[in-house]
Amino acid sequence: MGDTEIKLPEDFFNRMNTVLGSSFPDFIDSLKSESPTSIRLNPHKKNKLSGKPVPWCSTGLYLDTRPVFTLDPSFHGGAYYVQEASSMFLEQVFIQLGLGSQPLRILDLSAAPGGKSTHIASLMHKDSLLVANEVIRSRASILAENIAKWGVGNVVVTNNDPEDFNRLPGFFDVLVVDAPCSGEGLFRKDPDAITEWSVHNVQLCAKRQRRILNDSWSCLKTNGLLVYCTCTYNSLENEENIQWLSEQHEAESIPLHIDSDWGIEKVIFKNITGYRFFPHKLPGEGFFISVIRKTENQEEIRIKSKRKLVQPHQRISEELNQWIRHPENFVLTTHHEVISIINKNILEEHSLLLDTLHVVSIGTKLASVKGQKLIPEHELALSVELNSQHFLAQELSFEQAIHYLRKETVVLPEYKKGYTLATYQSIPLGWMHVLDNRVNNLYPKALRIRMKAE
Ligand code: SAM
Numbered sequence: 001m002g003d004t005e006i007k008l009p010e011d012f013f014n015r016m017n018t019v020l021g022s023s024f025p026d027f028i029d030s031l032k033s034e035s036p037t038s039i040r041l042n043p044h045k046k047n048k049l050s051g052k053p054v055p056w057c058s059t060g061l062y063l064d065t066r067p068v069f070t071l072d073p074s075f076h077g078g079a080y081y082v083q084e085a086s087s088m089f090l091e092q093v094f095i096q097l098g099l100g101s102q103p104l105r106i107l108d109l110s111a112a113p114g115g116k117s118t119h120i121a122s123l124m125h126k127d128s129l130l131v132a133n134e135v136i137r138s139r140a141s142i143l144a145e146n147i148a149k150w151g152v153g154n155v156v157v158t159n160n161d162p163e164d165f166n167r168l169p170g171f172f173d174v175l176v177v178d179a180p181c182s183g184e185g186l187f188r189k190d191p192d193a194i195t196e197w198s199v200h201n202v203q204l205c206a207k208r209q210r211r212i213l214n215d216s217w218s219c220l221k222t223n224g225l226l227v228y229c230t231c232t233y234n235s236l237e238n239e240e241n242i243q244w245l246s247e248q249h250e251a252e253s254i255p256l257h258i259d260s261d262w263g264i265e266k267v268i269f270k271n272i273t274g275y276r277f278f279p280h281k282l283p284g285e286g287f288f289i290s291v292i293r294k295t296e297n298q299e300e301i302r303i304k305s306k307r308k309l310v311q312p313h314q315r316i317s318e319e320l321n322q323w324i325r326h327p328e329n330f331v332l333t334t335h336h337e338v339i340s341i342i343n344k345n346i347l348e349e350h351s352l353l354l355d356t357l358h359v360v361s362i363g364t365k366l367a368s369v370k371g372q373k374l375i376p377e378h379e380l381a382l383s384v385e386l387n388s389q390h391f392l393a394q395e396l397s398f399e400q401a402i403h404y405l406r407k408e409t410v411v412l413p414e415y416k417k418g419y420t421l422a423t424y425q426s427i428p429l430g431w432m433h434v435l436d437n438r439v440n441n442l443y444p445k446a447l448r449i450r451m452k453a454e
Contacts, residue, residue: 030280057088073401077427078149086277086284103127104173112139114146121152165219170300181230185286239269250296305351309333407448
C-alpha cells in the first residue's frame with residue numbers, strides 16, 4: 001500500500017485500537033508499509049531464486065524486490081508459487097501433527113486459486129489423496145491450472161458446494177477450510193478489502209463460515225482434523241466460530257508449538273486455541289489458524305464404486321509406461337481419447353469421487369490419441385512424474401522462452417524432428433513439435449502470456 005494515507009473504517013479502527021492497546025500505532029504504521037513479497041519453492045523443481053527464509057516454512061522465501069512474475073518463465077514452469085508468508089504456516093500443522101508421514105485423505109474445501117493446495121500436495125505422503133475443491137466454476141478452472149503447473153499428482157480438483165460433501169460421510173482424515181472472510185488481514189495488500197468492509201459484512205461472513213463448517217463436518221471421520229483459517233482478525237469469524245462448532249458437535253482443540261521468535265500470537269477462547277498473525281509483529285499479512293480434532297462418532301462411507309476405469313490397449317500402455325518415471329505406481333486410464341495416470345493405491349477413492357462429485361480434473365494427463373499417434377499432453381510436461389530421458393529437450397534462452405510462452409514462433413539453431421520439451425533453466429515449460437525447419441508451438445492457447453516485456 002506504500003506510504004499513502006489509508007482511510008480505515010471507523011468501526012474497524014476503534015475495535016483494533018481497543019484490542020491492540022499500546023501496539024495499535026505500530027499496527028497502523030505496518031499498514032502504511034509495503035507488503036513483503038514471498039514465494040514458496042516447488043521442492044520437485046529446479047530453482048535459481050534466493051532470498052531470506054520464511055521462519056515457519058522450509059520452502060518459503062522473501063524476495064528483496066517484487067519481480068514481474070508473469071515475465072519469469074520459471075514461474076510458468078511451476079518452480080514456485082507466489083504466496084503470502086503467513087499462510088505458509090500450514091506447513092507447521094503438517095509437520096507437528098505428522099500429517100505427511102502416512103497416507104491420508106485430505107479435503108481442501110475452499111481451494112482456489114491453489115496456495116494451500118499446492119502446499120499440501122508438497123507436504124503430503126506420496127499415497128495421500130488431496131481433493132482440492134472450489135465452489136465457483138471459473139475459480140475451479142484456475143485452481144486446476146495451478147495444480148497442473150505445480151506438477152504433483154494425487155490431486156483431484158472438484159467444483160462442489162460444501163454441502164455436497166455430505167455424500168462422503170467420514171471419508172476424510174483432514175479437512176482444511178480456508179474460509180471466505182471479511183479480509184481484514186489483507187487491507188495493506190488489497191485496498192478493495194477496505195471499501196468492502198463493514199460490521200454487517202463481518203456478521204454475514206461469520207454466518208456463512210458457520211454454514212460452511214456445519215455443512216462439511218460430516219465428511220470428516222472420527223479423530224479427523226479440521227484445519228480452519230482465515231485472513232481476518234476479528235474473533236467472530238475465527239475462534240468464536242470454532243468454539244461454536246465444537247459446541248454443536250464433539251471436538252477438541254489441538255495446540256501447536258510456536259517459536260517465540262516468530263511473533264505469532266496465541267489466542268485462547270474458552271476451549272479453543274488459535275494463532276493470530278499481525279503485520280506489525282511479523283513479516284506477513286493478517287491471518288488466523290486453529291486446529292480441532294473431531295471426537296464424535298461418525299459413520300463412514302463404504303467404498304464400493306461400480307465404475308470401471310477404461311484402460312488403453314496394451315501397445316499404447318507399453319509405450320506410455322516409458323513416458324513416466326515410476327510406471328509401477330500407476331494405472332493408465334482412457335477418457336475421451338485422453339490417457340491419464342492414477343496412483344494405483346488410491347484407485348477406488350478416485351472412482352468414488354467420480355461417482356459422487358463434480359470432478360474438474362483427476363489424475364495426470366499423459367497423451368491424447370489421434371489415430372495411430374500419441375500426442376504428449378501439457379500436464380505431462382509439468383508433471384514431476386515425467387520421464388524426461390525419454391524425450392528430446394531444447395533449452396530456451398529467456399527471449400525464446402517468452403516467445404514460446406506467448407505461443408509465438410520459436411526459432412531454433414537446429415531442427416531435430418519430434419516432440420520436444422521446451423525447457424528454461426532446465427525446467428520444462430511445455431511441448432514443441434519440431435519439424436524439418438520449423439517449430440509447431442504446442443503451448444496451450446488459454447495459458448499464453450499476453451503481457452508485453454518492458
Ligand atoms: N485456499 C485458497 C488459497 O490458499 O489459495 C484461498 C481461498 S479464499 C480465502 C476462499 C475461497 O472460498 C474462494 O476461492 C471463494 O471462491 C470460496 N468461497 C466463496 N464462497 C464460498 C462458499 N459459500 N463455500 C465455500 N467456498 C466459498
